[in-house]
Amino acid sequence: MKSIYKNVIIASAIVSVVLVGCNGDKTAKLAELKKKQTALTKQINELEAELASAGVTAEVKTKDVATTEIKTRQFDHYVKTQGLVEAEDNILVSARGMGVITQVFAKEGQVVTKGQVLAQIDNSLIARNVEGMKSQLELATSVFQRQKNLWEQKIGTEIQYLQAKTNKESLEKQLAAAQEQFDQTRIKSPIDGVVDQVNVKVGENISPGMPAVRVINGSKLKVVANVSEAYITQVKKGDQVMISFPDLKKEVPAKVSFTGRNIDPLSRTFALEADLPASTELRPNMTALIKIVYASYPSVIAVPVNTIQDINGEKIVFTAEASGNYTVARKKVVTVEGVFDGLAQVQGLTAGEKNYNGWLPGFKRKVSI
Template sequence: MKSNIYFRLFFVAIIAGLLAACSAASPEDDKQARLEKLKKDQVALTKEIQKLEAEIAAANPDAATSVRAKEVSITALAPRSFDHFVQTQGLIESDNNVLVSAKTMGVVTQVYVTEGQSVSKGQVLAQIDNSVIVTNIQSMEAQLELAKSVYERQKNLWDQKIGTEVQFLQAKTNKESLEKQLASLREQNEMAKIKAPISGTVDEVVVKVGENISPGMPAARVVNASDLKLAAKVSEAFVTTIKKGNKVIVSIPELKKDIEAKVTFVGKNIDPLSRTFNVEINLPNHPDLRPNMTGTIKVVFNTEPSAIVVPVNVIQTVNNEKIVYVAENNGKQTVARKKIITVDGVFNNLAQVQGLKAGDKIVTFGYQGLSDGEVIKI
């Protein structure tokens, strides 16, 4: 009787221990463990299925149609020209974009141009009041005429040895002095005319009739858009690769087309803050180009004439190796083969690679989840 009681107590203790052990593990841990086990089982099953499918296909080619194939798209590789470039933003500038200012002070009496008008170099854009100067010029011209007449008379007398040398020299000095004063007045009169320093188009007229203007104050802006350049900054990482004469593809959004040009200037100084250097590209004449427009430039520093290029998105990284899949024939089947590659450069979503050859049929769609030797359908 006692033995039965002891047995029952022992059995109850075991059951309690088991219940305690089961309660010790949380439901979340149990689910996580089950999930990890199922994932491992799935990988093992997938590999086993692929292995059996390949063995069946090899042993019985006629049964190939019974093996499920993954649908993919392929592209046959061919050598092509491939540009290595650096891309950056730039701003269109013009050396012939001039804000014209006055050289003397006074009241503006005339404005001869309007915005959008074409002007030539030296053309008068506006006139500053010069009435006092004109009066002085007229007075000086009259004095000079008299001085010239006196000088001619004294010269004739001196040539005949009549009179004194002092009288002749005084007449000569007086004439020359008046000539210099008159030249100075005429120069002041020219300074009262605001002239175009370059040929081009009047982009802005600032000054108005009746305004008082002084030296340095802007009067008008003249722009010549026939000589434009694009200035940009490039990272110092390319300081040894960007050279004068490199081909450049300029993309201006407003023009909706690309312009081909060349690098015309490469700066020698590295900006200590941005760690960049300046480059400039002379632009061809185009009626729609304007100063201060922005554009994207691609400076081509290397061109491979015969490169193997693939879309960058088809390259996968597995175990620290770059791989792609190519389609190969295996009897009556087409299978995916893993190819290990090296990437020489990525530009414009394309990658130049080593490890592939012309004619390889690279998988460009459906490559995710492929395995080496897996049967595919094109």
């Protein structure tokens, strides 16, 4: 029994000696590694400081990327809106007199001229009155002429002469009024154009102000739209406009012919108009998409929007520059002056530099300068 106990004590002592020896080796190795780590950290810090002072990235990665040479170009500032085609002369002709429609001369699609009769209201009673007044006026004119001759010869009284003159002038005014009333029974076209709509039929009653015929002059068309009040000081008469018609797959260049000064209190917009060239394809109330160029710069630098990064509140573009055997990314702070159609007009870049086409996977966003 004592022999067994003695053997156990000896074995335990041997294991303890082995463990102490192993721990001593690991401690020495750890100390050696920490010493190397300190040296490497120092070297890394020195290299990072040198790279930072040179303005290049602290970590260089090589990767095949696409770059684009920065060039000056024309850049337009514009606003887009939707509008409608309107005819400059789009008139719904109304009746001026009242009565029964006896004739309709206008037909839809018919070309008419200014003053042409489109429809006739019954004027038989007025016509008889006009004829009766003409006869009375002829008699009054004859009496007046005789009284005038006698008065010039100092025959008769002045009152007879004045009565004849007054009677004649009164009948002239009555006849003119009757003829005007007679003319109001004829519904006439006020413009040259095409009949677009006929709203009356023979036998119908009509009264003053009731719409009868619509006449449109298609040679004078315009686009009418509303633009946000944010552009009230930028959009002005004479600005270039590109008008597209989705249904026709057609674009028409034009110029702003009118800008309203009043802001609509509900939509917060102002009115805009642009004259259109004559066209057989365009129709009133057709939808139009309008691009209004309110500023144009012939030679500025513009880059794709997706190449601009927002880093710590700054707008950054990374340009490609040669550094030894590598091409490295250099950070450039830019000022964005306008964004249109995926391009941004910027200040802070120079023509001839190359910028990366978008942010590329594998490049860190944190770049030291």
